[in-house]
Amino acid sequence: MAQYFLEQARVADFVAHLLASNTVYAPHRKGSRSYAFAKADDPAAVVLDYPRTLSSVKKFFLPPREVLLNFDLTLDAASVPPVEPGNAVFLGVHSYDLAAVRRLDFNFTTGNPERNYLARRDGARFIGVSYVPDKFHFAGSVGIDPYDMTGCDMFLTKHADGWIVDIPTGEGSELAAGFKLEAHDEPKPPRAHFTQHVFVPQARLGKVMEASYDHPVWNETADACLGCGTCNLVCPTCYCFNVQENVDIACTSGQRERSWDGCMLRGFTEVAGGEFFREKVAARQRHRVYRKFKYISDVTGQPWCVGCGRCTASCTAKISIVEIVNRLIRDSERDESILT
Amino acid sequence: MEQQIQQFGAGPRELYLPEMAVITEVRRLTELETLYTVELPGGRDLGHKPGQFVEVSLYGIGEAPFSISSSPTRRGSFELGIRRVGMLTDVLAGYAPGRKIGIRGPFGNGIDVSKFTGKDVLIIAGGIGLVPMRSLINYVLDRRDEFGRLIICYGSRSDSELLFPDELAAWEKDPRTEYHVTVDRGTEAWTGRTGVITTLLPGLALDLPNTVACICGPPVMYRFVVMALRGRGLPDQNVYMSLERRMKCGVGKCGHCQINNTYVCQDGPVYNLPDIAKLREAL
Amino acid sequence: MAKPRVAIFDFTGCEGCELSQLNFEDQLLDILAQVDIVEWREAMDDKADEYDIAFVEGALSTPDCIKRIHDIRRRTKVLVALGACAVDGGVNAIKNLHPIEEVRATVYGQDQYLFPTLPALPLSAVVKVDYNVRGCPMTQAEFLRVFTSLVMGKQFEEPDLAVCVECKLNENECVYERGMICLGPVTRAGCNSHCTNFGQYCIGCRGLVSEPNLKGMNEVLTSHGLAVDEAWKRLQLYNAYRLQGVRA
Incomplete structure (x- = not known):
């Protein structure tokens, strides 16, 4: 599969490119030393190199608070509010958070599929990023590699002063279309080691x-x-x-x-x-x-x-x-x- | 897991939108319990099995699960026997016929009656545990020839709290029903048996391999009844029980009713004893 | 159906909770449309003999308070405690940490014999309280929840969660992450983590959750290098009554 390279200096341009035709959610600074996914507005405010966000992207598919019914007490009647459609690009997602989304998919589609979740999840496209494990990450022990791009439409791997870009899906190609990326043929750098481990499979x-x-x-x-x-x-x-x-x-x-x-x-x-x-x-x-x-x-x-x-x-x-x-x-x- | 994703954007049914139904009859059973007859639009059948439950909505008040007390053999409406124990049931207690309530369901697995066919059916109900068991009892009574003996053991705190007195009297008279009742503490008028429900079990003549037992009652009751049934030699696989937990969403999503690895609203509320004997949080 | 007759009373406190009732600018007309206010010293002159709902602000701190609260309880069907002072004794109960004669002498000096005083008590220490509206000043959203519950004829179910729950729903950075003491982990939610949403720490004004792990809280403070003494002083700001006899 062809690989490309995105210099860190051009990340904001890439975000601006995505924003031109998409709603984009990406990590931003929050508080004094934390990060949170938020709707991208200012391309320069998006942070791709971060340890973890406070909440995961789960909050976009299963919001912290959500109205299930509106009811009218004078008529004794209720209606289901419309669910705002998904169709967003999630930029800067770590592999473990995507693995978590797949687990949520299982919970909300097996048994009784839930419309609210499915509608929000529909059309989501993911641009993953690699990360360097800190003293709390142990995803490797549960079989989730920092470079795992399962479920991603594009994947960015940190390398030198930028990001090696993989584009595993057609949706990814569409997202990248019109943005100039240099071809890149060096292998990816070795993964950083996890310092936390669970010791059995x-x-x-x-x-x-x-x-x-x-x-x-x-x-x-x-x-x-x-x-x-x-x-x-x-x-x-x-x-x-x-x-x-x-x-x-x-x-x-x-x-x-x-x-x-x-x-x-x-x-x-x-x-x-x-x-x-x-x-x-x-x-x-x-x-x-x-x-x-x-x-x-x-x-x-x-x-x-x-x-x-x-x-x-x-x-x-x-x-x-x-x-x-x-x-x-x-x-x-x-x-x-x-x-x- | 990957295949599931294909379903996104599809329009599955609304899980959380109740259907409006009408209360057509309100029968006060005791100081605390009331029996509500509820009719769906057009008199449509609820399509439930004995042992299933519905979520009842009072808009502005909330939603709570209640077991269905009528047998599916009685068509056109269904019944809910409800004890006043909290906010929603207090408000419901003020409702008269004609009031609308929201219904979601039926939910839960219910009793697989086919497994009882041809067997002697032993029902052990404590307190309001009789409410869901009444659905099974009336089912057996309505299709009497499909089952063997019908043995009902009913325990209540006091004779003043006995539910469905007319039906209890009818069961007592019915030659094809063996009805046993005990109360923890009787009033002065009580001439029947006094003692906890397990005291009814040693005296029963049981055709063991051919008997299935179904238990429903307060949480503390199950362990003692199970011990007593094991003491009588009834094999675990012949024992069923209906458990109560906090079934909030009814559709296996919200997580509140989980007992170890099982969701009561999906896999229960009726369990076969061997399936939950190993679950430490169950009994 | 007749509108509920409502009366509003105050005991020892700053009257800030009553003031926040008057501050319901957008909702005040909707509130007034559904009830008849028959007695409210802070806003009107009338007095009434009986009421359906009494909202009572302030702690009990004099023998006269005790008489009056019994009288209010006799006259009302439902009694709602408004704010930290009425619910938990509030700031007033800090005086309970000192001998009462010493408090009296310090505050009133040579006139102390003109002013009988008692250790401060929440309303519930003397009469049955049906519902609490917590907070200092009372949480307005909770007042509205209690109010609509009363109008709808249902019980109000008080939250029994830590402020942390709402703080996480609002995706705030943890105050401990910034090296500050926060009482959120042992304080009752219901304020939508108002203070931490604005970058402040929780001062515990809504009182403790029903089963606070105070020993665990001490460990948390110590492991974060924070002063346990300082944290306990802050806990006592609103929880001095509840924590009587409990030591850090």
């Missing part, structure tokens, strides 16, 4: 988890955990939501709105009458980790964690999912060696 992780249901790590983690739900809310594969009713002040109309929810939050399993089905923080921590490495994984054979490191990087209590999983691996292997 998914195939064995299911067994490790199975042996770890009563492991002390859950209670120990619960002592440190503030139960704030941040780990769920920043996770690119978490998709649970809550639904609440908003009534306009005149009490004649309102909206049924969903918003991101998290299994780490105390009220998540509460039913009418006040019964909680996962009341202890320890049980909630276990559920969170099992949702990433066991429950859906047992069915699909894939970890539902993409190794982005957001849950660990964002945890004020510095609870590390890698440390939890590695401890479970270590202890279950030790137990096994005692048994055999």
